Amino acid sequence: MTYGGVYNAKWLRYIAQAALYGLFIAVLGYFSVSPAYVHLPPDQALIKLSFSHPGQPKGGCRERTDEELARLPPNMRIRVVCPRERSPVFIELEMDGRLLYRDTLIPSGLSRDGTSTVYRRFPVAAGRHHLRARLRDDVQVEGFNYVREADITLKPAQVFVVDFNAKSGGFIFK
Amino acid sequence: MLKWFQRVGRRGFLHMEAGFNAVFGPRLNPLYHLGALTFLFFWVVIASGIYLYIFFETSIEGAYDSVEYLTYEQWYLGGIMRSLHRYASDAMVLTMMLHLLREFTLDRYRGFRWFSWITGVPLIWLVFASGINGYWLVWDKLAQYVAVTTAEWIDWLPLFNEPMARNFLNEAAISSRFFSLLQFLHIGIPLFLLLLSWVHIKRISRPRVNPPRGLMVGTLASLVVLSLLAPAVSQGRANLDQVASVIQLDWFYLAVYPLFDIWSYGGVWILLGGITLLLALMPWLPRRHPEPVAVVDLDNCNGCGRCFADCPFGAVVMQPRTDSQPFAQEALVAADLCASCGICVGACPTASPFRRTSDLVPGVDLPQLTIREIREKTLAAAAKLSGDDRVIVYGCDFGADLGRLEERGVAVLALPCIAALPPSFLDFVITRKHVDGVFLTGCREGDCYYRLGIEWTQERIGGKRDPYLRKRVPRERIDMFWAGPDRSNQLAQKLDEFRGKLRELGPYTKPRSSHPEGDSRWNDKGVRNVTDRME
Numbered sequence: 251m252t253y254g255g256v257y258n259a260k261w262l263r264y265i266a267q268a269a270l271y272g273l274f275i276a277v278l279g280y281f282s283v284s285p286a287y288v289h290l291p292p293d294q295a296l297i298k299l300s301f302s303h304p305g306q307p308k309g310g311c312r313e314r315t316d317e318e319l320a321r322l323p324p325n326m327r328i329r330v331v332c333p334r335e336r337s338p339v340f341i342e343l344e345m346d347g348r349l350l351y352r353d354t355l356i357p358s359g360l361s362r363d364g365t366s367t368v369y370r371r372f373p374v375a376a377g378r379h380h381l382r383a384r385l386r387d388d389v390q391v392e393g394f395n396y397v398r399e400a401d402i403t404l405k406p407a408q409v410f411v412v413d414f415n416a417k418s419g420g421f422i423f424k
Numbered sequence: 425m426l427k428w429f430q431r432v433g434r435r436g437f438l439h440m441e442a443g444f445n446a447v448f449g450p451r452l453n454p455l456y457h458l459g460a461l462t463f464l465f466f467w468v469v470i471a472s473g474i475y476l477y478i479f480f481e482t483s484i485e486g487a488y489d490s491v492e493y494l495t496y497e498q499w500y501l502g503g504i505m506r507s508l509h510r511y512a513s514d515a516m517v518l519t520m521m522l523h524l525l526r527e528f529t530l531d532r533y534r535g536f537r538w539f540s541w542i543t544g545v546p547l548i549w550l551v552f553a554s555g556i557n558g559y560w561l562v563w564d565k566l567a568q569y570v571a572v573t574t575a576e577w578i579d580w581l582p583l584f585n586e587p588m589a590r591n592f593l594n595e596a597a598i599s600s601r602f603f604s605l606l607q608f609l610h611i612g613i614p615l616f617l618l619l620l621s622w623v624h625i626k627r628i629s630r631p632r633v634n635p636p637r638g639l640m641v642g643t644l645a646s647l648v649v650l651s652l653l654a655p656a657v658s659q660g661r662a663n664l665d666q667v668a669s670v671i672q673l674d675w676f677y678l679a680v681y682p683l684f685d686i687w688s689y690g691g692v693w694i695l696l697g698g699i700t701l702l703l704a705l706m707p708w709l710p711r712r713h714p715e716p717v718a719v720v721d722l723d724n725c726n727g728c729g730r731c732f733a734d735c736p737f738g739a740v741v742m743q744p745r746t747d748s749q750p751f752a753q754e755a756l757v758a759a760d761l762c763a764s765c766g767i768c769v770g771a772c773p774t775a776s777p778f779r780r781t782s783d784l785v786p787g788v789d790l791p792q793l794t795i796r797e798i799r800e801k802t803l804a805a806a807a808k809l810s811g812d813d814r815v816i817v818y819g820c821d822f823g824a825d826l827g828r829l830e831e832r833g834v835a836v837l838a839l840p841c842i843a844a845l846p847p848s849f850l851d852f853v854i855t856r857k858h859v860d861g862v863f864l865t866g867c868r869e870g871d872c873y874y875r876l877g878i879e880w881t882q883e884r885i886g887g888k889r890d891p892y893l894r895k896r897v898p899r900e901r902i903d904m905f906w907a908g909p910d911r912s913n914q915l916a917q918k919l920d921e922f923r924g925k926l927r928e929l930g931p932y933t934k935p936r937s938s939h940p941e942g943d944s945r946w947n948d949k950g951v952r953n954v955t956d957r958m959e
Contacts, residue, residue: 266447271642275511275650282514282656283672287682289569290669300593302586358585369579369587407667411593424594 295376295404297343297350299383301414302367305337305357306388337389339366343412344382345374376406383412383421396420426709433529438910441868450870450906452639458523460635463621464643465519468512470614472505480561482607483600487563488661495657507651513555514676515647520551528706532873535712536737536763543624545703550617555677557609564658565668568592572664573684580689595664627761629738630876715764715840716791718757722746724774725787727753730890731768734843736875737761740768740788755788765874766790766844770884773891777802777852793840802849805835806858812931813923814859818845820866822873824907824915832916834923835859842866843877847884847893854901854932861901861926863919868908878906900929 290296311332319327339355350372358364366387382399396414398421404410413422437455444453454461479502481490494502524544527533533541559570575589591597625631634640659672673681683692702709718731718740732740732755739761742753757768768788769775775786777799784796806816816835819826819842826836839845842864853859864881872878883889885902903922907915 263447263449267642270444270447271646274515274643275646275653278511278514278518279650279654281675282510282654283674287671287673288669289671289685290667292669296667298593300587300590302590364585367586369576369589371576407669409594409665409667413593 290373290407292406293376294373295406295408295410297345297372297374297381297404297410297412298370299341299343299351299372299412300367300369301412302365303339303385303387303414303416304365305339306390307332308335308337308389309333334361334363336363336366337387340386340394341368342382342384342394343372344384345372345379347380374404376404376408378403381412381423383414383423385414385421387416398423426706430529430531433525437526437529438908441871442910445868445870448639450868452636452642453870454635454639454643455522455526456870457632457635457639458519458526459625460632461519461639461643462516462523463633464635464640465512465516466614466618466621468508468644468647469516472509472512473610473614475505476502476509477611480607482603484563484598484603486600487561487603488658491562491564491658495655499655503655504648504651507654507656508647509558510656510674511647511650513558514674515643516551517555517676520548524548524703530873534707535714536739536761538707539627540624541707542704543620543626545700547617547620547624548703549700550613550620552677554610554613554617555674557606557613559674559677560606561603561610562658563603563662564660565662566659566671566673568662568664569668569671570678570681571662573681577684577689577692580693592664598664627738628875629736717759717762717764718766718768718788718790720755720757720788721785722749722754722787724785725751725754726774727751727755728773728787729753729755730771730773731755731788734767734771734876734880734889736765736767736877737763739763757788763874764790764792765841765877766793766839767841767874767877767880769795770841770843770846770880771891772846775846776848777846778848790840790844793844795846798837798839798845798849799852801837802835802853803858805837806853809833809835809859812860813926815861815863815919815923815926816853816859817863817865817919818842818849819864820844820873820877822909823866824909824912826865828912829916829919832919834863834919841872841874841877843872843874843880843884845881847891850885850902851894851897854897855934857932860929860932861903861922863922864902864904865907865915867906868911869906871908896935898932898935901926901932 309332311330313329314331319329336357338357341351341353341355342349343351351370353368355366355368356362357366378401380399380401383397384394385396386394388395396416400423402410402423411422411424413424414420415422441453441455444455448454450456476494479490479494479498481487491506494506496503527537527541556570556574560567560574572589572592575587575592579587579589591602625633635643659668662668673679680692680696683695687695726749727742727745729742732742739758741756741758743756745751745754747754755768769786769790772786772788775789775795777784777795784799786795789795802816806814809815814835816837817826817829819836819838821838821840823842826838830836845864850862853862866878866881867873869878880889881904884891885893885899887893887895903918903925905915905918
């Protein structure tokens with residue numbers, strides 16, 4: 251059975267087959283790498299704000315009374331008891347006086363006793379900027395208990411990370 | 425809406441297939457082997473991947489360098505293997521998506537096919553997961569982009585306490601152990617993919633997992649040519665302190681990634697989740713009205729197993745005899761697997777119109793069109809014919825419109841599948857002189873809706889498959905043309921030619937010898953000679 255009299259000649263069919271195989275690899279070869287995608291315009295840099303930080307315990311510790319201790323099983327009779335729940339972490343990031351990000355980060359866990367985490371990325375124009383980061387990790391504190399600001403110069407495509415580590419003194423700009 | 429897509433898609437595929445048939449012929453038509461081609465590409469990916477694995481180093485510094493070594497210093501083998509790995513993976517996505525689209529447009533995803541469809545849905549995710557995961561291993565700028573973006577996307581889900589993307593904050597954050605995890609995933613996911621692929625074809629009898637040799641050779645050769653012409657290369661070492669701004673994306677795997685810069689990550693999850701859910705529900709949107717399935721009549725079943733051998737979907741099983749008949753086995757139809765194609769009926773030796781001594785009830789029959797009804801309809805239609813070119817056309821529900829042929833003065837009878845017609849019917853209508861010739865038509869060659877109908881019909885008539893058409897039946901009075909739904913004009917032309925030939929032959933006369941000759945002419949039809957086994 252033949253399909254289309256024009257292709258009866260064997261060599262003509264081979265040529266047509268070669269052309270279709272050629273089309274197949276052309277499609278594969280082209281879309282495997284093209285067209286190029288511009289993920290970030292060439293005049294921009296990226297600020298990444300990311301940290302994982304446990305807020306301070308939400309309430310103060312207290313001592314149990316003798317009556318309270320007596321009611322507990324012997325293996326649980328610990329005098330000082332602290333609340334599990336931690337304070338949410340309040341964070342603000344400003345660049346050149348403009349607010350980039352502000353959020354209240356709820357601690358993880360069913361009892362809200364885990365860390366508060368954030369990961370955000372901000373494409374910004376490359377060049378010189380003034381950056382200010384502020385954080386409060388204790389509900390009993392007014393205002394912010396960690397603040398850092400700096401003048402930074404961002405090159406095009408540079409990744410600038412705003413991290414936080416209380417043990418290292420607070421915000422880390424790198 | 426779905427039907428509109430199906431109609432448009434079907435038309436498109438029919439046109440493309442016609443073009444490919446003209447070039448490759450139906451046996452090598454790539455569009456008829458999309459699933460098998462996907463398997464082929466998978467084997468290429470596995471074979472090339474094993475080679476690359478030998479040289480790959482699982483560390484931040486070593487990963488990129490080892491891939492560069494393969495690409496440049498060992499370009500003659502390692503470089504080609506890398507390119508084959510890349511392009512075969514891309515081709516896998518291409519054929520997989522075409523396979524999905526084609527099965528949808530041809531309505532091959534509902535009813536008895538639901539299982540193959542639904543097991544195909546997670547395969548899509550696994551193929552993409554394997555490919556995207558593989559891109560990370562190169563640890564070039566593309567890998568960096570894919571790693572960071574994928575991690576941010578996954579972080580949208582409330583899975584991890586600490587964001588996964590923090591692992592890619594900057595150069596100091598990443599560790600070599602991460603590559604060990606990636607490599608484990610890059611082996612584990614494809615293994616799972618292989619397992620699920622086996623499940624995907626589990627309900628299909630004689631699945632075509634390998635394309636025909638000619639197509640396989642052509643495809644592999646073209647992949648090698650592409651690998652030589654445009655070797656896969658890296659896009660510069662990853663540097664997490666700098667954004668990978670301009671990326672040469674692999675659009676087969678990463679086409680969705682630009683959406684992350686336009687939509688929210690949640691939006692992309694909803695889009696992909698919605699598509700996945702829609703795909704998973706499609707077999708029931710709407711559910712195909714189930715046809716009555718084949719019924720076994722134990723009084724007429726001698727447990728020969730021909731129905732079991734011919735069923736394309738493994739719906740017939742043989743089990744020990746449950747009645748007092750002196751046979752070892754009996755056929756049993758699994759209702760949930762049965763496609764109601766009637767191929768088992770066409771294979772049943774008791775489905776013979778010659779039977780006189782008993783009521784015409786075969787060992788297995790279709791309730792919606794019994795063998796007795798086929799016999800009665802055949803005789804009624806043939807009785808209306810006159811002249812010396814009386815032809816009965818047997819077709820199928822998925823082929824050309826037989827009504828148009830009826831207007832041309834031939835008898836027509838549509839069957840669920842052409843292989844539902846036992847070969848003895850051809851013998852019956854010709855040697856009993858009910859007609860001067862028989863014309864068989866149906867789906868396009870190589871693309872039977874019930875997978876094996878055309879193949880079995882050709883083999884039965886050609887004496888290669890039981891039940892055979894008896895040797896005494898003059899083959900010049902039988903013709904066939906696998907027109908499919910769109911080649912009605914060519915079908916009519918072929919039919920006219922056949923009738924002209926019958927007029928030249930004159931009326932059928934019983935041969936004097938019990939062993940007539942002349943079967944060699946049958947080769948011209950593309951069907952093999954009748955063998956001595958038929959006797």
